[in-house]
Amino acid sequence: MGSHPNIASTAALIADPARAIMLVALLDGHPRPAGELAYCAGVTAQTASSHLGKLLAGGLLAVETEGRHRYYRLAGPHVALTIESLASIGPVEIVRRRALTREAQKLRFARCCYDHLAGRLGVAVTQGMLERGFLAIGEGKRFDVTVAGAEWFGRMGLDVAKIKPTRAGLARQCLDWTERQHHLAGPLGVHFTRLLCVETWVRREKTSRAVEVTPKGWRCLKEHFGIEEQAVAAADLGKT
Amino acid sequence: MGSHPNIASTAALIADPARAIMLVALLDGHPRPAGELAYCAGVTAQTASSHLGKLLAGGLLAVETEGRHRYYRLAGPHVALTIESLASIGPVEIVRRRALTREAQKLRFARCCYDHLAGRLGVAVTQGMLERGFLAIGEGKRFDVTVAGAEWFGRMGLDVAKIKPTRAGLARQCLDWTERQHHLAGPLGVHFTRLLCVETWVRREKTSRAVEVTPKGWRCLKEHFGIEEQAVAAADLGKT
DNA sequence: GCGATGTTTCGACACGTGTCGAAGCATGCG
């Protein structure tokens, strides 16, 4: 029993075409009798029975016996979510063989995601705030601003108490697509990014979402977070 | 012709144990070279290469070549979501015929893992440190001690600067098999646990690895971390 | 250049499992 022993075997249950068809057929939540599912999947009743038994044992289906019919349905919403989630993964589209353009590289390095800082720089800054205890991982994809954090933002000229949280909270964890790491979003992220512009740590490009760090910006980033230009630029690959 | 032709084949990709292990290993978002993934999965390099190629073609992974290494990572958050979602489906618990023995329950509740605190209590304490910003998630399965954290440990009587890190670091994230959560390990974890014994927050059983929390311990845990006895005991149901 | 290391390709083998025919239970109807 490893940590996730289920996942391979669960996936194996969905991996069979006949079973996958049955599961998809049950996505609407309506229970269906075994025979109908057999017909959907285009297999005989014996085969379908075998499949349904496995799905049942695997915890993907539930069954209710009514007379001589046995009605199968998905075991719960989490199963439906998993099926739909699987459907979102597709074979790679036409691969872009060409290297990233200069513009794309700048975007990857630092950019605005809506109105907050993203890209490697966004991730690095957020990481710095976490390491220094200004932020802490909160419940439900939120960051919590610590006491030390509130003081620091205050010294920067940002009164955290004055920032109005949205329903999703004051500071959210936004998952960066390309970096696969969280960075600071939400009202606090927006205000902070605006502050960086005003203080001329960074300059936003007019034509795109790219962001450029000023010399002063690098100095301050190093001073406050120990972030160095080369380190961010080189943070290409994680490592052990 | 189904509207979801991919789902079976995508699931088939995750269905292989070796591939599943690789995918789980990549869940943290950090790219890893092929060789390391081969080692994780316990297969030879040839086999791993075949698997990685399939996952790549299936759109589950992305790859970046650097020198003679090829770093693989999940193709995107949607893949991570799918994996985690799959993990939420479990075979119908083969009902524990016999309830856990009294001793096993104590072990599950709190125990020592080598020389640091594990079990539900270990997870809860670590979570508390994260929430209060004493620790932060670091690179490579490490925790970083924040400034606030160093102060707190100091007040507790632990001079973090004096603790010698091993090569793996000062504070490591140790994954608890039964709780499926990380808890504090590494030299800091060992010293901290020793401190808890000295301060009589907890008492180690002589005969086993179980740990018992004293009344004073519960008082202090509540005061420092807001941890209540019932909450830890009741944390039976999983997760997110 | 050469050897060492990391990764992929090729070929062959063995095991797992999805399939169906036939038969066995269970339920419902006359």
Place this chain on the structure above:
DNA sequence: CGCATGCTTCGACACGTGTCGAAACATCGC
């Protein structure tokens, strides 16, 4: 009771695919 319907169990077969050894390819360091 006897027959039909719905579903499951049993047994046998064939195909797919995960595995590794051997070898080719790529890159790095000297």
